[in-house]
């Protein structure tokens with residue numbers, strides 16, 4: 362018996378999302394039966410942040426699940442997820458982008474990625490500062506990487522109580538998205554994703570133009586590490 366009402370919580374989160382905002386159900390550290398419960402409710406996009414855990418889940422869960430890799434990805438792990446991953450959300454260096462391109466080519470596919478922005482004050486978070494993000498695109502090498510498709514930005518706001526700070530970080534991300542869209546991706550409809558909003562801040566993220574929220578705890582309960 363499941364001791365947590367995954368289906369009920371999933372429905373509540375989905376009810377909060379306007380049309381056009383997709384849910385990535387973050388299932389890291391949660392057992393397969395929780396994922397299956399969400400799947401039975403129609404959820405198909407799940408996010409994981411550890412390659413080994415993801416591999417085990419992929420082997421035993423339905424094949425039409427779309428997996429997003431949301432964690433910090435080491436270049437030496439790219440080859441394991443390249444055959445099947447739907448989206449790699451946290452690309453924070455040109456080196457990683459090159460490796461994804463190489464492994465995607467080997468698998469004869471194009472992998473969708475997001476660039477991870479670092480706006481939050483916390484020192485520990487990964488990601489590109491807005492300037493580093495601008496620079497990566499200005500340098501232009503990404504244009505020659507034909508097996509990756511940059512579909513937008515992802516970011517995590519600071520983990521704070523202060524709503525106005527969270528909101529202002531989402532706004533900075535949104536402004537950068539608009540700037541990059543105009544400058545580099547005006548003719549690319551696929552550059553359209555703004556992945557922001559987690560359990561504690563997704564309602565604010567939606568108000569600030571998120572197209573994709575990544576919600577774990579609210580759906581699946583606290584993680585047991």
Ligand SMILES: *Cc1c(COP(=O)(O)O)cnc(C)c1O
Nearest residue numbers: 387410431559560575576577578
């Ligand atoms: C774990 C994680 C989430 C989900 O966080 P919750 O607070 O459980 O909703 C979202 N995004 C990233 C990058 C994560 O690592």
